[in-house]
Amino acid sequence: MKEKEKEKKILIVDDELAFLVTTKAILEEEGYEVTTAEDGFKALDILKEQHFDVVLADLKMPGKDGIDVLEEAKKINPYTIGIIITGYPSLDTAIEAMQKGCYGYILKPYHVEDLKQIIKRGFEKSRLEQEVFVLKERAEFYNDLMAHDINNINQIIMGYLGALSDSGLSEQEQKSCVEKALSAVKRSAKLIENVRKLRQIQEIEPEQKAIDLTDILKESIDTVKADHKDKEVEINYIPPEEKQYILADSFANDIFVNILDNAIKFTPSTKVEIGIGVEDYAKKGKEFYEISVEDRGRGVPDEAKEAIFKRFHKGHKYMKGSGIGLYLVRTLVSRYGGEVWVEDRIEGDHTQGSIFNVIIPKPNPKGRDNARN
Amino acid sequence: MPETKTIFLVDDDPDILVLYRIMIERNNEYTVLDVATNGQEAIEKYKKFNKKPDLIIMDHRMPVKNGIETAIEILELDGNARILFVSADVSVREEALEIGAIDFLEKPSSMNVLLDEIEKALH
Numbered sequence: 001m002k003e004k005e006k007e008k009k010i011l012i013v014d015d016e017l018a019f020l021v022t023t024k025a026i027l028e029e030e031g032y033e034v035t036t037a038e039d040g041f042k043a044l045d046i047l048k049e050q051h052f053d054v055v056l057a058d059l060k061m062p063g064k065d066g067i068d069v070l071e072e073a074k075k076i077n078p079y080t081i082g083i084i085i086t087g088y089p090s091l092d093t094a095i096e097a098m099q100k101g102c103y104g105y106i107l108k109p110y111h112v113e114d115l116k117q118i119i120k121r122g123f124e125k126s127r128l129e130q131e132v133f134v135l136k137e138r139a140e141f142y143n144d145l146m147a148h149d150i151n152n153i154n155q156i157i158m159g160y161l162g163a164l165s166d167s168g169l170s171e172q173e174q175k176s177c178v179e180k181a182l183s184a185v186k187r188s189a190k191l192i193e194n195v196r197k198l199r200q201i202q203e204i205e206p207e208q209k210a211i212d213l214t215d216i217l218k219e220s221i222d223t224v225k226a227d228h229k230d231k232e233v234e235i236n237y238i239p240p241e242e243k244q245y246i247l248a249d250s251f252a253n254d255i256f257v258n259i260l261d262n263a264i265k266f267t268p269s270t271k272v273e274i275g276i277g278v279e280d281y282a283k284k285g286k287e288f289y290e291i292s293v294e295d296r297g298r299g300v301p302d303e304a305k306e307a308i309f310k311r312f313h314k315g316h317k318y319m320k321g322s323g324i325g326l327y328l329v330r331t332l333v334s335r336y337g338g339e340v341w342v343e344d345r346i347e348g349d350h351t352q353g354s355i356f357n358v359i360i361p362k363p364n365p366k367g368r369d370n371a372r373n
Numbered sequence: 374m375p376e377t378k379t380i381f382l383v384d385d386d387p388d389i390l391v392l393y394r395i396m397i398e399r400n401n402e403y404t405v406l407d408v409a410t411n412g413q414e415a416i417e418k419y420k421k422f423n424k425k426p427d428l429i430i431m432d433h434r435m436p437v438k439n440g441i442e443t444a445i446e447i448l449e450l451d452g453n454a455r456i457l458f459v460s461a462d463v464s465v466r467e468e469a470l471e472i473g474a475i476d477f478l479e480k481p482s483s484m485n486v487l488l489d490e491i492e493k494a495l496h
Contacts, residue, residue, distance in 0.1 A: 151461035154481035159392040304436040
């Protein structure tokens with residue numbers, strides 16, 4: 001608990017040195033990380049450099065008064081909670097302070113308990129405001145997903161089902177329309193599943209253990225093959241004789257299901273050929289397995305090689321990411337301390353297909369040392 | 374033989390490209406000239422066409438370059454280009470029309486609506 005309090009940062013601004021020293025001591029005793037400034041200008045310099053959850057500012061200071069400091073602090077970071085301290089309370093300044101977004105008001109000299117109380121409530125308020133922001137972003141993300149991605153898939157379903165009601169289709173063509181519509185429905189279900197997974201991993205703390213990579217790859221292959229009955233999918237993977245373990249959790253399947261899914265989706269021909277290889281990989285003294293998934297699809301142009309793993313950023317008028325499958329892949333791989341990137345199957349010609357490379361750490365070989373004893 | 378009208382499809386979703394092609398080419402008067410899966414590819418292909426397509430069907434949200442940016446560049450290259458937006462992102466409807474797209478269809482739209490729109494644009 002104390003460890004967490006350390007991260008709670010307060011800035012106190014007052015031209016009265018004795019006040020700064022005592023208040024700092026009291027709040028540090030409570031476990032807060034306290035910084036002080038003797039005037040408003042110095043305070044703003046500090047605020048531009050680092051983030052504070054709570055700023056305590058004296059109302060009357062030469063140069064820049066407390067209300068100005070708090071107003072500007074809020075402009076720099078909207079979640080900063082401002083509290084005014086004053087020895088000269090008046091209704092007018094109290095009203096002005098509140099109007100300018102200050103959270104509270106404390107009188108000088110203060111009772112230590114009152115100070116502690118208002119600071120505690122200030123942090124609570126800051127935390128809630130940040131939470132609201134995160135939730136809003138998330139709501140927007142889901143809203144966008146429903147409005148855009150689902151309707152894209154609905155377009156496919158509507159298109160093929162609409163065609164069925166036309167006369168003049170051969171039996172073969174009718175069958176093909178139904179298959180394609182069904183496949184789109186599966187895609188929609190997959191999208192919803194990915195959204196659910198994303199939500200879960202945002203909420204669950206990772207609990208990683210050694211997981212059999214071969215099992216994961218085999219299961220992933222079976223899953224995508226079952227999902228793409230409308231295409232002829234051939235996935236070449238030779239399981240190794242010795243077991244290969246990665247440090248991951250139960251979501252690891254989703255990495256490969258999504259990469260394979262993507263490879264199938266972006267292969268224009270109905271015959272899909274994919275190869276999977278696993279190699280040892282070392283980086284900065286850490287050991288990984290590198291899993292490479294090679295396809296003969298449409299490929300990824302250089303400008304999109306990074307963007308395909310991203311999705312929706314608030315404030316970007318034009319969004320250039322795509323889907324959420326690969327975004328989920330990147331989120332999971334990063335969670336395991338690994339990396340994912342894409343390169344051309346034939347260097348320099350992206351139209352010949354891609355290789356998706358994933359590196360995931362191996363479990364620590366601590367068992368070895370124990371075994372010697 | 375009467376000359377067929379040519380259509381250039383731009384959409385990052387391969388399933389959508391397959392759907393459009395099937396539906397459009399059921400009408401003997403139309404041929405899909407080519408497809409592109411992102412805006413940059415669309416512009417590069419457009420520059421190389423000896424004979425420009427009679428109509429471009431344009432998605433908006435695509436990697437590398439989105440539909441609006443792509444349409445602006447294509448219209449700068451060729452003021453006569455006819456671009457029909459078909460996108461699930463309705464927030465760019467106004468902008469698409471402002472920059473000179475002939476119309477904006479919201480996904481999902483029935484294929485009959487799309488084909489009527491193509492018919493209207495090409496006759």
